[in-house]
Amino acid sequence: MPTMAQGGRSNFTHSNQQHQINGKISNYDSKANLFARRQKIQHQRKSLPIASVEKRLVEEVRTNDTLIIVGETGSGKTTQLPQYLFNGGFCHDGGIIGITQPRRVAAVTVAKRVAEECGVELGQKVGYSIRFEDATSSSTRIKYMTDGFLLREALLDPHLSRYSVIIVDEAHERTVQTDVLLGLLKSVQKARSRSISEPLNIDHTKANNGSLLKKENAVQGVSILKQHRGRRFTPLKLVIMSASLDARSFSEYFGGARAVHVQGRQFPVDILYTRSPETDYVDAALITIFQIHLEEGPGDILVFLTGQEEIESVERLVQERLLQLPEVNQKLLTFPIFSSLPSEKQMKVFMPAPVGFRKVILATNIAETSVTIPGIKYVIDPGLVKARTYCCQTGIESLIVVATSKAQALQRSGRAGREGPGKCFRLYPESEFQRLKDSTMPEIQRCNLSNVILQLKALGVDDIVGFDFMEKPDRIAIVRSLESLYLLGALTEEYKLAEPVGNQMARLPVEPIYSKALILASQFNCLEEMLITVAMLQVESIFYTPRDKLEESRTAMKCFSSPEGDHQTLLNVYRTANEFLEKSKIGTSKEKAEKNLRKWCKENFINGRSLRHARDVHSQIKGNVEQMGLRVTSCEDDMLQFRRCLAASFFLNAALKQPDGTYRVLFSGQMVQIHPSSVLFRTKPECIIFNELVRTNHNYVRNITRIDYLWLPELAPQCYTLQESESWC
């Protein structure tokens, strides 16, 4: 049986691929190399299945306002179609071809690849825009972006007037942003056509008045038109793409739009199943990693896992097991990738492994669609994913691990076989695959809608129930979200956007409950503290508690613990780390100081990656609130003020202790328990607010602070009355 080392990797160098990642040409690359690489890319492009139908596709887009394209993974849709349309003249009058992706990492890496294919510098003809990052210029004509970014752009340019074509890629994912975008694009397309064919004489006053819930038949796009009355637009071409799309329902949604199929893929992918179900998929994944490493030929491995904690634990286990192998077999490197990982770290997975080493990428479903990770030949798919679920009755959203759909399994296997034949190891039997659902339930039907509704309101869409969603969200879910947005002060009693708060909240790139906390904190004089807290709450697991060092890690955590709760504890961690970093910087380089901080994190059982990410989020949202003109001040030692601000912000998540030590969430009536990781697990105060509900064998709440229940009627009178609070005790 040839081992990796015996098989050798002398033919498997990626030295050239470095350039497609950086999107720049490095100084030490010779002209000859560059020329060879360009030729190789041109050859690759020509041999993609989609290349043979280039002219037909351009014609189809020319003759159809909306086109649905279904093509196998790797057929070339994402990278090629925008270039074909550009060459076909769709940007002649200065229009932009916009391509949306559900995920940031796909938008960035595909843009880099396409820039290289076009032989241009990234940010010129080809660029990308994602939240907090813009690599475009006035000459950009092919622009990759997240669907969320395009939605935000519509806030400023309701007709999306700069775009001649918008391609919605990976539409099968049906993320909540994709679904909202589809509805919005449909109305923008209609509005732009109407602006050409008819005089604009719509009675806006009528359409914009009245109660939101009653106006189910209001014309969408009316309020959008209002702002651009009298202007003429060019028609907007829409292309909806995916490898695993239910073309018929998309076609029906777009009024019988034409659907075309692009046949074939460049390289075959062998699919392997287990004979029987695996009881421990993490262990099965580990065994498969090593089986591939020791028995299969060269090629990197991509493993799909469910979340950051699982990825980090598998990373440790791989490293431990690797040490048990003979030294010659130890050439295996692990790279994690998950959404809360800072983007420069995410990009590391796209770097080639050093010669002679095999790369193992441990990923969440962030790497499931659109991305091409150079070197990947093997995919390990346990068939699970962490998905959002939402309970209308309680109004509480949680993340649970569920089986993937067939569409997701297909996408995952499609990550192999992009540069040559590949293999996909599904860690479940084939019979189980047959039982999987064809596609994933649209996220819009299983998530809290507050953010979406606030965005739509800010876009001028007043009638949420009547909005042309491809699949309508549950009416109760809409009503609940409207209610909570009203209670948060984002909407008026008539459910209109409340000015200025609703607008400010819509512009902050965090969930409404957190944007409200930031706005309130400026009034409570504790915005400095709240910025840190909100940033820390956006990242996963700040504390790292390895099973074999449970006691040590608990002792370390005590140094930061606040008797008032987890929010102040997080604040202590952030500030202590910052103080340490500032001290370290004295008389040493920034890099050395960062290195010292990493060491400090390790010693204190702090997850260094999460902390760095929190620091990034902090500087970004700080920029946002400053732009909005909010004053960043600190409440200094008056932490009572900070706790009162937490109560005033998170009052929807207030819970009261019951005689048996469990808690009742006052707003929803749900029974919950304090999670053992909370600093308040033992003290169990009378009244708490929390930020997260985790469903395992119990309903656990995390990120908790003790509050005085009498604050609730005082700080959230729209939700609690004094009378009620007296009956709680």
Ligand SMILES: Nc1ncnc2c1ncn2[C@@H]1O[C@H](COP(=O)(O)OP(=O)(O)OP(=O)(O)O)[C@@H](O)[C@H]1O
């Ligand atoms: N960054 C890259 N590095 C190397 N090759 C790439 C890269 N991006 C794309 N390719 C090549 O181009 C092919 C087509 O990729 P593209 O993303 O356009 O396909 P697709 O049809 O959109 O697939 P999917 O549905 O999986 O997104 C890949 O299979 C791969 O061979």
